[in-house]
Amino acid sequence: MTQDLFPLPQGSTIGILGGGQLGRMLSVAASRLGLRCHIFEPGANPPAGHVADAVTTAAYDDADALDAFAASVDVITYEFENIPTEALDRLEAHRVIRPGREALRVSQDRVTEKDFLTGLSLQTAPYAAVDDAESLKAALEAIGTPSILKTRRFGYDGKGQVRIMSPDQAETALAEMNGAPAILEGFVNFSAEVSVIAARGADGQVAAFDPGENVHREGILRTTTVPATLPQRLRTDAVLLAARILNALDYVGVMGVELFVTPQGLIVNEIAPRVHNSGHWTQNACTVDQFEQHIRAVAGWPLGDGTRFADVVMENLIGDDLDRVPGLARDPSCALHLYGKAEVKAGRKMGHVNRVIRG
Amino acid sequence: MTQDLFPLPQGSTIGILGGGQLGRMLSVAASRLGLRCHIFEPGANPPAGHVADAVTTAAYDDADALDAFAASVDVITYEFENIPTEALDRLEAHRVIRPGREALRVSQDRVTEKDFLTGLSLQTAPYAAVDDAESLKAALEAIGTPSILKTRRFGYDGKGQVRIMSPDQAETALAEMNGAPAILEGFVNFSAEVSVIAARGADGQVAAFDPGENVHREGILRTTTVPATLPQRLRTDAVLLAARILNALDYVGVMGVELFVTPQGLIVNEIAPRVHNSGHWTQNACTVDQFEQHIRAVAGWPLGDGTRFADVVMENLIGDDLDRVPGLARDPSCALHLYGKAEVKAGRKMGHVNRVIRG
Incomplete structure (x- = not known):
């Protein structure tokens, strides 16, 4: 299938999950190559919609909307990595998703991502998974302070992060995670x-x-x-x-x-x-x-x-x-x-x- | 009115008459300034529509469509100059058209355009208006051959033009104008x-x-x-x-x-x-x-x-x-x-x- 489909010819449509500024600028770039874009975005009036061939306004759990969207496009990409797995499964039954699922799986979770990177012998900040007070205590003993507690998933632009300057701030910091799985990362002294x-x-x-x-x-x-x-x-x-x-x-x-x-x-x-x-x-x-x-x-x-x-x-x-x-x-x-x-x-x-x- | 309206703020909409490649690239440029475009185009599936916020598919004599289009935009521009005058009159009752009507009036007719240019003491090819066999004969006597007979209006990409190499080709050339008002232009020897x-x-x-x-x-x-x-x-x-x-x-x-x-x-x-x-x-x-x-x-x-x-x-x-x-x-x-x-x-x-x- 892939060999027949690609490279996409003039007039083909790329489906983009997410209608923010990245989707907007992707759609403009696609137009230079004679390609169209169809935006899937739950929010109303998405910036990408102003320069797209089509827009679907629907939630990521709307199976019918996902099916219709997939059927209307030739390949699917995305402007953000936190797309619900079920939506991706549903879309992938119809169309190729690029970049592929492995990249999404790895980057959607900070612990999985760091495991992947260290597995390639690349350097990361020292880190440990944190699920509760006990694992946070162990992590702080191993990594020390100052360090940063972050949610494993769905963080962006500094959201879902709290600094721990000394071990006595552990409890307050953990409360900020609202029970979500977390990761403790050691401070990196960078230039x-x-x-x-x-x-x-x-x-x-x-x-x-x-x-x-x-x-x-x-x-x-x-x-x-x-x-x-x-x-x-x-x-x-x-x-x-x-x-x-x-x-x-x-x-x-x-x-x-x-x-x-x-x-x-x-x-x-x-x-x-x-x-x-x-x-x-x-x-x-x-x-x-x-x-x-x-x-x-x-x-x-x-x-x-x-x-x-x-x-x-x-x-x-x-x-x-x-x-x-x-x-x-x-x-x-x-x-x-x-x-x-x-x-x-x-x-x-x-x-x-x-x-x-x-x- | 103009002073309140301009400069157009973020999210304003520019109406573009014509949905070809020029409209398409205008719409992309508008997006960089946070502006939207609404395309008015009689033909189906216009290239500009792939990257526009809205598209109206209607004829230039569809008064309701023109009114609705004008009401939905903040200013009107165009990608081609041969827009019917009645449509422009209708649109201009609602919204400012830029570039203005005088530029359109001058450039829609080759004789008017050359009169305007020579009125500014700018050089043009020698020219004369041609309406019939008699005026063509007089024009050929004044301008000589080789020369080019063109329709005064609606020509583009070399369409509506015929060369006259000697006076005996006058009749055939005039027939090619299909009775449309024409202009005879002398050849310019350019480097x-x-x-x-x-x-x-x-x-x-x-x-x-x-x-x-x-x-x-x-x-x-x-x-x-x-x-x-x-x-x-x-x-x-x-x-x-x-x-x-x-x-x-x-x-x-x-x-x-x-x-x-x-x-x-x-x-x-x-x-x-x-x-x-x-x-x-x-x-x-x-x-x-x-x-x-x-x-x-x-x-x-x-x-x-x-x-x-x-x-x-x-x-x-x-x-x-x-x-x-x-x-x-x-x-x-x-x-x-x-x-x-x-x-x-x-x-x-x-x-x-x-x-x-x-x-």
Whole structure:
């Protein structure tokens, strides 16, 4: 079946689970290749729907909607990793899902993810699964403080995380997990945080964008700067390490790999089996950006050229940052990318701006 | 009214008349600014509809559909100039149309357009209105042969045109006009054909992209190369001349101005009050491309930075050229832009490719 279907010809439809800004920019990229997108999203008025061929508004447990969606598309991808397993099972009975289930299984659970990474002999923060007060006590004895207690699943943008500065904060921290399975992670003393956006095609070809250097505030990515200040050796390490992860998962699509730079080398913070906020700079500094690269992979096309041709600082526009748009629109170095979200909320990603610096 | 409405805020909707590839790329550009597009198009399955927030499929004489369309948008623009006057009258009763009616009136008729241009003391080919055998005979005596007889209205991509090599071909040529009002144009002996894509904001600010050099075959644009091989003096002339046209029309939006390069200086071939095929190179060589520039103007935003940062050869993919896509998709210098058109036809524009050359 796969051989007949791919590469997807002109006019084919890619189903995207999730209708946020990532789905929106994926749909735009697909249009450049003559492909259409159908968005599946439970929430009303999704940003991706403004530039999609079709939108299904339904819950992930709506079997009929899932079946109809799958029947209307040629391949399925997603903009976020926390899709309910039952929905994926249902969709996969009809259509190929790319990136595949193994990547989702691994990245949906922080413990499984770290087990997978250490299994590849990659470095991670010290970690231990935490289910109750007793396992938290043992974990704190093994890992020490300061450390971070996180839910194993469904965390994003710093949500579901609490720092433990001393063992007497254990009880309060555990209460914050609301009974959800958790993971204790040791603090990593890093000099910088970088990420590699890597892609793997259906033919096994791997391509990585130049690593970017990230700055987070309150758990939310604020800026990504390329090039990252990273010694050449670590730059190569970062790309090789990402390629290893993609190959191990027989991955098809784009993945974001977040790394800590430490005196002991690169430590993998987390992986995201999708296009990634820290890859938005590629829109204004590469012929083929991360969104088109993902669509190419998912559609069974050859990967494109992601060589970087300019320096960029990507800045997220969060909440009231949107008030700065009139000024940014007048700044000749700024490429604006706004998401058309109806409501401004504190901490909500409303858009981003790529400041392009040419040599 | 205008002052309250503009600049259009996030989530506003731009109505676009025409659902072809130009509308498609305008809609994508609007999404980057957080704006939505609603496409009005008589034909089924328009390429622009794949990436638009809404599509109205209706004829230009469907008053109810026009009223509902106008009521659903904040401003109206168009991707082609041959919109029926009655439809424009109806729409304009509800909403601002940008670029304005004067630009449409002038460019919808080849004689009116040349009268307008010569009125600005700009050079055009020698021309005369032709309504019948008698006026054609007089025109041929004044202008001589070889010359070209064209319909005054509704011509595009070389359609509605016939060459007259000697006076005895007059009768046959006139028959080809099918009784439509016509214009006789003298041949211009040009060394190159260039075009300037210029924009004017609602605030009167004018910006022009670098002139591109065009090659046509069988009346259809094949390639645009930037930079054009044009002496610096003529490069400046081209931009100033375009600015003069935009200012004279109190124009808001992007305009394509086609020019012949001759020993006597620049001769205006024609103007198109819209984004233009010869401006597609801007997508991969400018931070703000012609599509975003047009949307910015129409939405009352400040114009963006259209400085060219790379050399480009834009090539149209026409008809069976689409068969070359698999090879082009593997070429690292090529940025693909496909239109998702359902049916391949000889002479039909199916996409284009920007070959980017970096210094």
